Amino acid sequence: MSTTTFDDLIAIGEAADVTGWDFSWLDGRATEERPPWGYAKMLGERLGRLAGVPGTASLDVQTGGGEVLAEAPAFPATAVATESWAPNVATATRLLHPRGVVVVADPDEPPLPFADGAFDLVTSRHPAAIHWDELARVLAPGGTYFAQHVGPASVFELIEFFLGPKPVERRGRHHDDEADAARAAGLEIVELRTARTRIEIHDVAAVVYLLRKVIWWVPDFTVERYRDRLRDLHELIQRDGPFVAHSTRHLIEARRPA
Template sequence: MKDDLLFQSYIEDAKQPFTGWDFSFVSDTGRLQTELLPWSYGSLVLPHVRASSAMLDMGTGGGEFLSKLQPFPQTVHATEGYAPNVPIARKRLEPLGVTVSEVQDDEQLPFEDDQFDLILNRHEAYSPSEIRRILKDGGTFITQQVGGDDCHQINDALGVPVNEEFTHWKWEQAVQDFQDIDMEVSFSQEAFPVQRFYDIGALVYYLKAIPWQVPGFEIDRYLDELYSIHQRIQEHGYFDVQQHRFILIATL
C-alpha cells in the first residue's frame, strides 16, 4: 500500500479544504458524477420564488443555491445549522438582502407565526409542526430530502454500519407527517440515482465533507478498506453507490 504511489497521491489530493456546500473540486473535474433525478428541484421552486413575497431557505449551506434564485422576493431569510458555513453564507447572501440565521434546534425556529408564504428546504432537517407554525395560510413548503438508504454501499465497503440516526427517514413517512397536520401534499416522488466515484481521492473528499455518512471518519482508521476500494476502482474503472432522494410539495 505504501508503495502504491497512485493511491498515496489520491489520498494526499483529498486533503483539499471543503467550504460551504461546494463539491466542484471533484464534480467539475468529472471525478464524481451522479445520475440525473427524474425531477429538477430548481425548476420546481423557481415559479414559487417569483410569486412569493416572503420566503425562507432552510439549510442554505454557503448560500450557493439560493444566490442563483435572484431576483428575490421583498423579504428573504435563510438558516444554516453547520457553524463553519454560517460566515460563508452571510458573506455571500447578506449583500443580496438576505438575513442569515444560525439555527441548531429545528423545533424552535427564530421566526414569527405565519411569517412566510414560501419555505424551501434542500437536504435539511425540519419539524413539520414548526413549518406549519411559520407558514402563512395558503403558503407552500418544498423540500428535497436525502433518504435513510443513501449511499449505504460506502458503509458496506468500509465495514461500518449505516448511521442509525437516519435509517428511519423514508418518503412515505415524510408525506404522512404533513397529512397528519392537515397540510396537502400536492406532489411527491422518490428516486435512487447512482453516484459514481472514479478515484479514491474523490471518495475521501466526499466523506470528509459529509461527516454523517461515516461518523468519526479518518483516513488512517480506514486505510486498508480505502485501499481495497482503490483496487476495485483500478480494476473496474469506478466505484458505484446508490443515492436515496425524495421530494415533496406541501401546502397549508
C-alpha cells in the same frame, strides 16, 4: 487506470476545502446523475412568483453555503435563510447578503427563531433534520413547504463499504414516512415524486473528500481510522473501474391549509 499513488490520492482528498455546499471539486473524480425535476429551477420559479407580491416572505432552511438558493433570479421583499455550521454561515452570508437574503445562524433544532405564520414559502434542499411541526408553525395559512429531500438508503453502497450492513437504517427518511409526518403536523401533501440516481466515484481522493464533507455518512470518519478500508476501495477501483452507488431523492410539496 490512474497512475497516481494511493498515498497521493489520500493527500489530495485531505487537502481539499470542504466548506460550503458546492461539489464542483469533484469534477473529473466523481459524477452524480440528477433527479429529473430540476429542483433549483423550480425553486427559482416559486421565489420569483413571490417577488412581485408586496408583503410576502420566504425562508430557506439549512441552506448550506447558499449555493442553490443563490441561483434564484429574484426574491420576495423578505427573504431569510438558516444554517447551523459556522463555515457555511460565513459562505452563505457572502453569497446571499448581496442578494438581499438575511442569513441566520440556527442550530437546526426546534424552535425555529421566527414567529408563527411568518412565511409564505419555506424551502430546503437536503435538510439533515426535518422538524415538521416547526415547518408547519412558521408557514402562513395557505403557505407552502417545497423541498428536495434525501431518501432512504442513499449512497448506502459506500456507507456500508465502511460501516458494514445497516438494515435498520435503510428505512430511514422514507418518503412515505415523511409524508405521514407532514400530515400529522397539519400539512396537506400537494406533490411527492421520487428518483434513484447513479453515482460513479473514480478515485479514493473523491471518497476522502465526500466523507469529510458529508459527515453523517460515516460519522467517525478519519483517514487514519479507515486507512485500510480506503486502500481496499482504491484497489477495487484500480481493478474494476468506478465505484458505483445510488442516491435517492424525493421532491415534496406540502401546504398549510388556509
